[in-house]
Amino acid sequence: MPPLWIPLLLLAALVVWGILIYNGLVGSRNEVKNGWSQIDVQLKRRHDLIPNLVEAVRGYMTHEAGLLKEVTEARARATQAASGGMVGASAVGAAEGLLGGLLSKVFVAAEAYPDLKASTNFLALQEELSSTENRIAFARQAYNDAVGSYNTRRESFPNNLIAGGFGKVDFLTIEKAVERELPKVEV
Amino acid sequence: MWEQIRSNRIRSAFVVTGMALLLGAVGASLGAMFGGVGGMAIGVGVALVLWLILWTTTVANGDDVFLRMSKAQQIESKDHPVLWNVVEEMSIAAALPKMPRVYVVEDPAPNAFATGRNPDKAAVAVTTGLLGMLDRDELQGVVAHEIGHIKNRDVALIVTAGVMVGAVALLGDVGRRALFYGGMSRSRSSNRNGGGGAIIAVVSILVLILAPIFAQLMYFALSRRREFLADASGARFSRYPEGLARALEKISGQRVPQRDQSRVTAPMYIVSPVHPGAMAARGQGSSMFSTHPSVEQRVRVLRSMAGGAGVADYLRAYSQVTGRQLLHSVPEDAGLAARAAAVGAAGFVxxxxxxxxxxxxxxxxxxxxxxxxxxxxxxxxxxxxxxxxxxxxxxxxxxxxxx
Known part of the structure; x- marks a missing residue:
């Protein structure tokens, strides 16, 4: 008689195969989520550094009180937008974009204050802030990388047969909208 | 795109398997020399045990062997903020689970290396010479290359293969010495086994002489390939191939001899620490016996990426420059192509x-x-x-x- 275990074995192999694909999709989706939280971490880092920057330059940049006030306000708005749970919404993108533009303005304006430029405190802050800007950019980039491989994995055959519960994720392209409304920094 | 680099890992696994076969062959030849046909199995066993011992001691001594050998000092954020930040930026870009530890090596020769069996235990080390020479973009390129090694899990591969080359060389050496000093056992075994024994003896001698050379060639080819792939990953992480290209040019223009010149650790470095003079003679800076491709070629590939920064762009540039293909299994990755286009058009990156x-x-x-x-x-x-x-x-x- 034909042994019963052959179809059983095939069935078991099919189940294991399905589990592997499913877990791969879950892992891929988690990478997307991690990528997202990494952006938040870096935005938070930016918000935390700004009061230090304003404090450090206030004494030197006597003619830029208005600019510094703008920075403080933009930071407040960005923090508010982030805590409002509207992450990724255009509100956050716009607030962060404005903040980024104002920060570059501060560093350009700092050129007119030789004492400030010579202060080690300011130089250290400058490095920290520009690194934070880089980190935000790289975190976005990594997020999009994760989204790309997640979407590919989700859509490719045979994964798509069991990827019903895995929704498509959009790339983060807020920067384009923000870029347009940014004040141009001209020197 | 990581799928492509992973698929290349399968290829690398074939190389390692080939080396294991060579190791087995050397063991068998050695066994045949001492004990005829019956000794072959024992020889294979001895070879594998030797490899296992070497490998476990290397792994047990951990990932810190290289760091200790090069007398690297671990640093904190405050010791060198720029280096620290650059490493953290690149680990964010590579989405590493954890930022690697950062080390500085007191050495005027500019170089850098990565170590760590897996991304959780990784470390990046750079020399003081490198820090003094590169600007931030260039340093970022170098660090991105090292993070590429970590992300591609090259260290485990290189260590495994390197230990195998070492075992083959050791056994080959034992065999050649035995040949030189005591042809006695060989002639005894051939007498015992007749003509078949003589053939086995000749083959054994050939294997003992050639296997170490083949193992090394395979090892060097593997190392050069992983070097190119780390460049590709580095360009992608930093999205700025020019930074790495400039850094490589600056580093190779130096003629300061490096302290650590062992061939064993050579594949770990961004440029070969061995024979810096020969290295600096660019143009023919690479041969079958080099752990690294020539800097000139690496720079040319990086500069031929035509504004792209993806691995696909790198592969295209690579075949354009060398006329060969780096990854043979480049699938029509529609997702990646679309993403690269979308990224470029939106300009958000x-x-x-x-x-x-x-x-x-x-x-x-x-x-x-x-x-x-x-x-x-x-x-x-x-x-x-x-x-x-x-x-x-x-x-x-x-x-x-x-x-």
Whole structure:
């Protein structure tokens, strides 16, 4: 008689195969989520550094009180937008974009204050802030990388047969909208 | 795109398997020399046990062997903020589970290496010579290359393969010595086994002489391939191939001999620490016996990426420059192509970086620097105040600079 275990074995192999694909999709989706939280971490880092920057330059940049006030306000708005749970919404993108533009303005304006430029405190802050800007950019980039491989994995055959519960994720392209409304920094 | 690099890992696994076969063959030959046909199995066993012992001691001593060998000092954020930040930025870009530990090696020769069996235990080390020589973009390129090694899990591969080469060399050496000092056992075994024994003896001798060479060639080829792939990953992480290209040029222009010149640790470094003089003789800086491709070729590939920064762009540039293919299994990755196009069109990835670069150039200009774009090769030349207006030709392509 034909042994019963052959179809059983095939069935078991099919189940294991399905589990592997499913877990791969879950892992891929988690990478997307991690990528997202990494952006938040870096935005938070930016918000935390700004009061230090304003404090450090206030004494030197006597003619830029208005600019510094703008920075403080933009930071407040960005923090508010982030805590409002509207992450990724255009509100956050716009607030962060404005903040980024104002920060570059501060560093350009700092050129007119030789004492400030010579202060080690300011130089250290400058490095920290520009690194934070880089980190935000790289975190976005990594997020999009994760989204790309997640979407590919989700859509490719045979994964798509069991990827019903895995929704498509959009790339983060807020920067384009923000870029347009940014004040141009001209020197 | 990581799927492509992973699929190349399967290829690498074949190389390692090939080396294991060579190791087995050497063991068998050695066994045959001492004990005839019956000794072959024992020889194979001895070879595998030797490899296992070497491998476990290497792994047990952990990932810190290289760090200790090169006397690297672990640093904190406050010790070197720029280096620390660059490493953290690149681990964010690579989405590593954890930022690697950061080390500095007191050595005037510019170089860098990564170590760690898996991304959780990784470390990046750079020499003081490197830190003194590179600007931030260049340092970022170097660190991105090292993070590429970590992300591609090259260290485990290189260590496994390296230990195998070591075992083959050791056994081959034992065999050659035995041949030299005591042909006795060989002649005894051939007497016992007749003509078949003589054939086995000849084959054994050939294997003992050739296997170590083959193992090394395979090892070097593996190492060079992983080097190119780390460049590709580095370009992708930093989205700025030019940074790595400039760094490689600067590093290879140096003739400071490096302290650690062992061939075992060589594949770990960004440029080969062995024979810096020969290395610096670019053009023919690489051969079958090099752990690294020539710097000149690496730079050319990086500069041929035509504004792209993806692995696909790198692969295209690679085949354009070398006429060969780096990855044979490049699938029609529609997702990746679309993503690269979408990223470029939206400009969201490069915009902040370009803005940062524009701002830093603006800062330099107001500090008396002169910034000129070469119309011929596209290089951006930044001249400090003493040289502003003095340098009139592009340092890279010698074309006259406009402006």
């Amino acid at each position: 490069d915009a902040p970086r370009a803005r940062a670069r524009a701002a830093s150039d603006a800062l330099l200009t107001s500090g008396g620097w002169q910034i000129l774009d070469c119309g011929n090769c596209g290089a951006r030349v930044k001249l400090p105040p003493p040289l502003a207006g003095v340098v009139r030709r592009c340092p890279r392509c010698e074309a006259p600079l406009g402006g």
